Amino acid sequence: MEIISDKCIKKFLETAPLYSWNEFKKPNINRSSLWIEEIDSFCQTCNQVRPFQDMRSRGGLIGTELKALSTGTSYFQFSCASCRGNQHEYLVEQIVTDETIKIQKYGERPRKKLERDPFLQDFFDNDSECYEKAVVCISNGYGIAAFAYMRRIIVSVTKSTSIFFASNA
Numbered sequence: 001m002e003i004i005s006d007k008c009i010k011k012f013l014e015t016a017p018l019y020s021w022n023e024f025k026k027p028n029i030n031r032s033s034l035w036i037e038e039i040d041s042f043c044q045t046c047n048q049v050r051p052f053q054d055m056r057s058r059g060g061l062i063g064t065e066l067k068a069l070s071t072g073t074s075y076f077q078f079s080c081a082s083c084r085g086n087q088h089e090y091l092v093e094q095i096v097t098d099e100t101i102k103i104q105k106y107g108e109r110p111r112k113k114l115e116r117d118p119f120l121q122d123f124f125d126n127d128s129e130c131y132e133k134a135v136v137c138i139s140n141g142y143g144i145a146a147f148a149y150m151r152r153i154i155v156s157v158t159k160s161t162s163i164f165f166a167s168n169a
């Protein structure tokens, strides 16, 4: 098991799907919070991946530094380092034991930009709504649910193809 570090938390915030748990080993040094300074994310204003930084004053963190990280929730807020806008927020639940730290992302704003294949989108045409739903399911870690939508697309494509062949026979 990996020891939790700023790097782990950064990767977790950037890529982990909602509601899935990640477990880490507790570090030897006292970590008072999950707070990290920076992540990389897509900025809709700059229209590219940019560093996002926590620009809140550190004042709010003073006094909590001596406390050990405990079970509860953490709130993250980052703004694009270039345009200083486009705020990205994350809600994380943490469960801390003597040896491990388990974290789960239970909120993310804005919604993660989903990967879509433009060729497939074109191909699905009438079934694009099912495709959209399938992509959302996959991105949230519900692969089985996505399967139902993919199946619907296959059935619909098969039907229209057989009608095409029948009318051309």
Ligand SMILES: [Zn+2]
Pocket: 043, 044, 045, 046, 047, 050, 080, 081, 082, 083, 084, 085, 086
């Ligand atoms: Zn920006």
